[in-house]
Structures are given as structure tokens and as C-alpha cells.
Amino acid sequence: MARLTVEEERLSETCILYELSRKVLENDLARMEEAPLKLKDPYIRLLERTIHMIGRELSLTKMRMKKIGLKVELNSRDDTFSEYTIFFRGYAMTAKYMNAHLKNQVAETIESCFFRHPQGPAG
Secondary structure, eight states: OOOEEEEEEHHHHHHHHHHHHHHHHHHHHHHHHSSSOOSSSHHHHHHHHHHHHHHHHHHHHHHHHHHTTTTEEEEEEOOEEEEEEEEEETEEEEEEEEEEEEEEHHHHHHHHHHHHSSSOOOO
16 A cells, blocks of 8 residues: 655645635634624734635645645544545545544644734834
């Protein structure tokens, strides 16, 4: 059975995390727009900027994946696991990830994006 290279594994996991992070932030943005906050515009701009940044990174990741013939598809998700099929070099591999672990990694991904390009007050 063929195995993923280190780069293929890194790219497939990065793709999964960016897709999940974008979905979480898009859902949060929809909720934020309805939230009864006094100053919600800064939060909305932060979420929009982060969604844009993650979308750009996801696009670059998918371009790299396409170059090497790597593809990731979600098969199923239940309360405990998410199962993905990874297609690479003519092979297919199933990978199961614990949802709790994915949740922690998505939180770390989002947090790192929040602090990647800090913008101070205009002045």
C-alpha cells in the first residue's frame, strides 16, 4: 500500500483545516451580523479579513495539491469522527480524524490568522 509523503500529508491536512476554519468563520460572521453588540463593525471586519486570508491560503494550498495530483474529499461525519478520502498518485486512502482534535486544530488555525497581521489604530 502506498503512503503519503510528508508534503502530501501536510497539504491534505492544511486543506482540511482551512476549509473547516472558513466554514466556522462564515457561520460566526452570520451570527455576528445579528448579534446585539454596540460596536460589532470591528468584529465583522476582523472576521471578513480572516475569511479572506484563509480563502487565499486555501486557494494556494489547492493549487499546490493540484500540481502534485492530490485531492481530499469528505466522506462522512458523525459525533466522534470525520472521515476523508485522500486521492494521491493513483491511490486512494481513507483517513479518520477525531472531531475534538479537528476542533482544537481549527481553533489554533483561526487564532493564528487573527494575530498574523495585526493592525493597530489609525493615526
